[in-house]
Amino acid sequence: MTIAIRVRGLEKSFGDLHVLRGVDLDVEGGTVYALLGSNGAGKTTTIRILATLAKATAGSATVAGHDVATDPGAVREAISLTGQFAAVDEVLTGRENLVLVARLRHLPNAGRIADDLLARFSLTDAGGRRAGTYSGGMRRRLDIAMSLIGDPSVVFLDEPTTGLDPEARLEVWDAVRSLAASGTTVLLTTQYLDEAEQLADRIAILHEGRIIADGTLAELQRLLPPAEVEYVEKQPTLEDVFLAVIGHGSGDTDTAAHQKEVA
Ligand SMILES: Nc1ncnc2c1ncn2[C@@H]1O[C@H](COP(=O)(O)OP(=O)(O)OP(=O)(O)O)[C@@H](O)[C@H]1O
């Protein structure tokens, strides 16, 4: 097993605002890792540092074996970032968007790369249509497809399904699953707890600048005692765990085996 993303003691301040106060995390290669947190928790800030778009105030991080601070060029060659807001050009067709990115990356066979990605994301039929006519799910899939040009080994997806309807979310989920199945490492942020439940091999909860809990869904569920409902033992949902560990809700987290100490 290889560690694709390693973060140690990461801190980030904007003036007096201490957004990240010592984030530690490890993401195993070829897995999907979900970073959960409320609005303003620092999810995008973390991703921007890992993608070399922002500098940490303290701490260290390596992505695909390269240090983000001392070797940002090598990191950029190994990653792609799909931001919170889609980067698709609406005037161009889906295929033209893909060809454009492939040309910008100086790749030979831009047309073939575009056609392969259209097929992989079920956009072949729509490939000749202006992206402005696409549904939200199709646009997001195109956005993710564009980010895969050049075969990045690590993909950052910042809230890949925010604003999408349920059907479009399922389409994007399928795209993320196929990424992971092909060996790509995916770090995604989300505010949708069911998204993390559905997609992630491991889930981390970012709160007040630190990862306050992380593990597989089953490990996180063990943080809360199962609720007795008549004769059926009901597992706590990830939402129960999330609200309990960030200090809202009534769950009892005293027995939290995997919960980290919050200073
Ligand atoms: N360039 C900046 N200058 C000043 N403050 C910033 C800057 N970037 C982010 N912040 C602040 O840092 C905090 C974390 O922001 P961030 O965008 O990382 O949160 P987030 O977890 O991605 O939230 P959301 O769920 O709303 O996307 C917020 O309070 C934000 O206002």
Ligand SMILES: [Mg+2]
């Ligand atoms: Mg964000």
